Amino acid sequence: MSDTDTDSSTAFPASFPLSAWATLSQRSVLQEMLKTASRPGLISFALGLPAADLFPTKEFAASVAEVLARDPRALQYEPASRDLRAYVAALMGQRGVSCDERDVFVTTGSQQALCLLSKLLLDPGGDLILEETVYPGLRSVIEPLRPRIWTVPTSPRDGIDVDAIEALLKRGVRPSFLYLSAEAQNPMAGRIPADRRERLVRLGESHRFPVVEDDAYGFLTYEDSARPALRSFSDGWVIYVGTFSKILAPALRVGWVVAPPHVLEKLPTLKEAGDIDTVTLSQRAVCAFLASNPLETHIAVLRREYRRRRDVMMQALDAHLSSVATWSVPGAGIFVWLEFPPDFDAGRLLTLALARGVAFLPGQGFFMERERRNCLRLSFPNCSDEVIQEGVRRLALAVGDYRAHSELR
């Protein structure tokens, strides 16, 4: 208070200030949920966790042992492994994409890819086209740049509304990029029908903006043969983001970008500023693992078992919640999107659900604007049949509690 060295009329600060943006930033709904969901006995459908019981821990341990015995430089700094990039390029064939290792850039999971691409493509205050519900990890990387956001409807069945994108473009909107998932969108699990995919890509080409395609769940399809990734329709205008998190293991933090040369050229500098390089041990161990364990076989196991767990959840939802909520059967991915009557509040339901011992993510955190409070997201892969059944039963009890509370008001 005795500080006479300043003309500020505020009280003497207790500490140094943070940047303007940091001061405004808030803890994400996912962080809050991570804390809550670790409570003992709680059944959590909240986070997008792959099935831990299906991780190939034994085979992966052998791969780590092999690379550490072979060369101590498995623990050294190292640029992205050429072997790994070549493997990823081959894997992309399964998504209908033709590329080679020079088109692939390795990142610390797909989250880092989204972080780097946002910096690379978006100027502060620039325009973006997004689906009306968006993966919160994308939101967190664009928010500091305060973009002008144009949202288009998306649906749990057919994904983004391509007509609505075209209408925006006709109005003159010119985005720095369009971000979406064509396959198993997070949170709704929508899948763009095969015959609309090329049309969507041509809109980017003809209006000269890049499409950032987040394909985190693109290998996890259950209903029919996989639909080709958007990238398969255009090398120049689609930037593909992929990850081993959902098809091998998240804890490795290995993802990738397939992009045109002028994007690839800029990524190393941005990546180096972020974390220097991607965990060498993960990169080398993934290569060693893949050399003796075909990923196709592991993905086939995941598809079969995830589809089975999905069906267990569908049966439980049918039995307990069909009178109060609607949903689409997800044809891919790890999420189910439930919609309640318009006056319903999933945030209030969550409080009651936690008391009953089950967690989910309320839908409101996913909406970019015109927030709707009557939806929620469930994830099924990381639960046994019994846990799925018991969790949905508890959820139905919580809905009963909700109705009782509402009638008492």
Add this chain to the structure above:
Amino acid sequence: MSDTDTDSSTAFPASFPLSAWATLSQRSVLQEMLKTASRPGLISFALGLPAADLFPTKEFAASVAEVLARDPRALQYEPASRDLRAYVAALMGQRGVSCDERDVFVTTGSQQALCLLSKLLLDPGGDLILEETVYPGLRSVIEPLRPRIWTVPTSPRDGIDVDAIEALLKRGVRPSFLYLSAEAQNPMAGRIPADRRERLVRLGESHRFPVVEDDAYGFLTYEDSARPALRSFSDGWVIYVGTFSKILAPALRVGWVVAPPHVLEKLPTLKEAGDIDTVTLSQRAVCAFLASNPLETHIAVLRREYRRRRDVMMQALDAHLSSVATWSVPGAGIFVWLEFPPDFDAGRLLTLALARGVAFLPGQGFFMERERRNCLRLSFPNCSDEVIQEGVRRLALAVGDYRAHSELR
């Protein structure tokens, strides 16, 4: 060329534009060097690599096997391990810092810590105080924010000039933060004398700006007992950045921040946007490794062996380069800073040195302003005695070539 939809007079764009900042960004000198330095037969003193032959690969492989056998969730998403944070808090005691696990935030190496802290503390165009030579990784994270930079002299013996900081503050400079290394500064290897450290911290306190202390090499001291970290003098005004990269292995990508509560509160949101979480397998394996392999013992091995390699380099420099260059014997860290006569150009020398089969980093890339071209940085830990001797011999030959070239002009 037939595009009539725009009033731009430029040719029809071949592809979409990048953000203004990305367009200006250039590949870093380290990236260029990484490419060059991998040439077969080349002796490289260029990069700051720890000694690969001293990595505890066998013990670490056992730790990875243990954590994978114990729990498949070693491959799952996971918030920062409490055990690891508690270990780091205990380790900080060796740097004279008293803290507990609630004060520690785990990052993907110290590079991510610098990236997150810059976003957290610095508004676009804000003021910064830096040493005249700076770690390029810090430069790459602050450049997008276009700060106003105030540099102060630093020396290969005594580190940053505390009087010069005080003079800047007297002129009214109020930085968002001061970044420095008190111990074994990169690139010069300077160490702030023990009796000036507290005074420096008090300048931050009294002028109300945080000191970001990068202590990457703080555990690697050779001459006397370690001098206390700046953080030991102030919990509220010093943010400490540490890493396992130089005392265990870089490929794990595990670093940490020790910071005041209002900084710690904001870090999880920023971290999540960057890469969700730090490699679970690394975190768990580091904990398992440390439970059966005291880090103190490993650090003692590193100190002893690095000091020996440093002395081999000193002898070789004395024998071959004492007539043309000067240097200080580094009392800590992994670098030697050579200074040639003022008209010397280390960039030109590098070209000749590469032809002779030896690489180093020219000093110019480290200067924030008033670039000097007559210095270079050598790193010694990742080389055998013979390689150090042969490399310095080649460097001396290159200096001879340089002089012959200069005389011919």
